[in-house]
Amino acid sequence: MTEWNLANLLAGLHTEIHQKLEHSRALLGHPVLKGDATENVWLQLLGNYLPKRYSVARATVVDSNGKFSQQIDVVVFDRQYSPFIFTIEGQKIIPAESVYAVFEAKQAIDVENVRYAQDKIASVRRLYRTSLPVPNVSGIAKPKPLHRILGGLLTFESTWKTPFGQPLQQALAAGDPDGSLDLGCVAAHGHFSRCEDESYAFTLEGKPATAFLFELIARLQASATVPMIDMRAYAKWLAD
Template sequence: MATKKDRIADTAWMKESFVDVQTELAIKLKRAAQSISHAGTHGAVNEDHWIDIFRSYLPNRYAVATGLVIDSLGNRSDQIDIVIFDRHFTPTLLDQQNHRYIPVEAVYAVFESKPHFDKSYIEYAGDKAASVRKLHRTSVPISHAGGTFDAKPLFSIIAGIVAAKSSWADGLGEHFLKHLPPENMEKLDCGCALEDGAFDSFDETLKVVGSEGALIYFLFRLLARLQSLGTVPAIDWAAYASVINK
């Protein structure tokens, strides 16, 4: 019969493996910072590393890409570094190479990838989130064999920021907390700074954890939140078709 010590040993390998994943990502981001001098190229490489991590740990029902988010009124968001969106029900539109236009009804979450957390980058990420959240979303009833499901209520789109580290000496402490956007369109629900920790407010109170295992904590908390949202609303394709007639 397994003892408590045995059970602890049985789970230790899992924690160590997850910490290794975080270490590997931190090394990739550090290498990019050291070897790439062009800011735009450096940023794109960092985005790709984070996108790879999201794709590795989120189920296939969630697509992850960079792109613009659009609505049926012809509005567009700012360019978003990382968009998590529905893969099954909603296609992307007007794609060119890796540049995607994603209907806002398909979007679960948006993230900005930055070299570090600081006041300007947090405000920037909040502005990007607002550019998506203010878009018009449709939701229509869904027919099924037994009748019709009501139109799904719209959930709040998750927004966050990811980076290699925090620029503040106290990490995700007092200086970080006072610069988080308030409860509005710019709110950041979660984030991860690999060297300093992770945060989220998914349970309506802000939780902050330290650096050890922060990446996997952040991903698992995000996954739990995504699960709680269920599916995206059924898009009103007639509304998008009406753009053609205008």
């Protein structure tokens, strides 16, 4: 009987993701299919391996002031405490308070795609979020401080000869601070993460998708739960 081996299990997970991303890249001549396939690989990865308290979907985010984000490839959001998620013609609309993280999924990382991801992330972070006092067995707890919505870019490869060299570092440092990337995965090379001092740590490794997944889970754990949404702030739109 073969004994379980954690290293082999993790290697198998990485191989599965890597092969799916390679397949999506091979859909040359079909940019829409290729883009959809890439997004679906990441949606499946996070949907399968994140704790069940999190849901993952392609979605648009809305706030109680009636403002909407751009459409986001991958949204990680709360489903346990979120009172409503709209699905209209297959498109999900998610309240801003429910969002933990947003990612753009592209075939390759380059200056243009970093800037594109930053713009998308900023469109979410600029939305207004409510936070009410939370009733519990001990009384009423203060409103939960709003957590930082994580933002990132997920790709298969890099257009740069040195994937994590100066060009990427400059691209990450530029742009609107509201859109700064917290995490990124280049599945063929490694992953990167934003540090507390706003610098970036770059990790070249053999199993980037798995390493990125573990880092994302660790950061989601640090975010705890989403704030208690003020339903009356949304209900005011019923009068219109």
